[in-house]
Amino acid sequence: MTETAIDLVGAFGGRPPDLLLADITRQHDCLPIKHLRRVFREIWDDKPPQLPCIAMVSPNQLSLPEIFAIVEDFLIPPFSQVEAQARISRLMFKHRKVESSNSIQFFDVTLDLDAAVALNSNGCRIPLTPKEFNLLSFLCSHRGKFFSREMLVNLVWGVSFEGGERTVDIHIRRIRAKLPTQAASFLETRRGIGYGFRGVE
Structure with missing residues (x-):
C-alpha cells in the first residue's frame, strides 16, 4: 500500500492531489484512507496537505464510527455521473x-x-444569508458561465436538498435586492439556460 501511495504521488508530479475519491465498498473499515493520508503526511512533513475526501461506500458502512471523522461526503452505488460530479464540484468549491x-x-x-x-464600498456588511452568500460567491467564481437551476441546486444546496428549483429564483431575487444597483446588474439571467455572472474587466 505504501509503494502504491508513493507511486500515486509521483503521478501527480510530486504535488498533492486536490481531492481523494476512495472506493471502500469492499473494505471492512476506513484503513485504506487512513493509510493514504498518513503516507501523504510523511512525504509532505513540512506542510501536510489538507485532503478533502469523498468515499464510495455501501449502506452498512455508514454505521462505522470513524467514517464521519475521515470522510466529508459519500457516494452510495449505484449513482449517476451527474451526482458524482456535483458532489466533487461542491466539495472542491467548499475547500477553495x-x-x-x-x-x-x-x-x-x-x-x-x-x-x-459581503461588504459595500464603505466597508459595511451587506446582509446576505449564508446561502445567498454561497450562491453569489459561486457565480462570481465562475464568471462568464451560466448554470441551470438544477445545477445550482446540486452545486450550492447539495444533491440531497429536497426543495424545488424555484428556490434559486427566490435567492437570486433577494441577492439583487440587497446589492447596490450596478453591482446587482452583474447577475444575469439567460432565458432557457439559467443564471450567471458576467465577466468583469
Whole structure:
C-alpha cells in the first residue's frame, strides 16, 4: 500500500492531489484512507496537505464510527455521473473558499471568502444569508458561465436538498435586492439556460 501511495504521488508530479475519491465498498473499515493520508503526511512533513475526501461506500458502512471523522461526503452505488460530479464540484468549491485568503471584488462590492461576508464600498456588511452568500460567491467564481437551476441546486444546496428549483429564483431575487444597483446588474439571467455572472474587466 505504501509503494502504491508513493507511486500515486509521483503521478501527480510530486504535488498533492486536490481531492481523494476512495472506493471502500469492499473494505471492512476506513484503513485504506487512513493509510493514504498518513503516507501523504510523511512525504509532505513540512506542510501536510489538507485532503478533502469523498468515499464510495455501501449502506452498512455508514454505521462505522470513524467514517464521519475521515470522510466529508459519500457516494452510495449505484449513482449517476451527474451526482458524482456535483458532489466533487461542491466539495472542491467548499475547500477553495475555506483555504483561500483572497477576496472577490466586483464594482463596489467585496466578497470576503474567509469570513463569508459581503461588504459595500464603505466597508459595511451587506446582509446576505449564508446561502445567498454561497450562491453569489459561486457565480462570481465562475464568471462568464451560466448554470441551470438544477445545477445550482446540486452545486450550492447539495444533491440531497429536497426543495424545488424555484428556490434559486427566490435567492437570486433577494441577492439583487440587497446589492447596490450596478453591482446587482452583474447577475444575469439567460432565458432557457439559467443564471450567471458576467465577466468583469
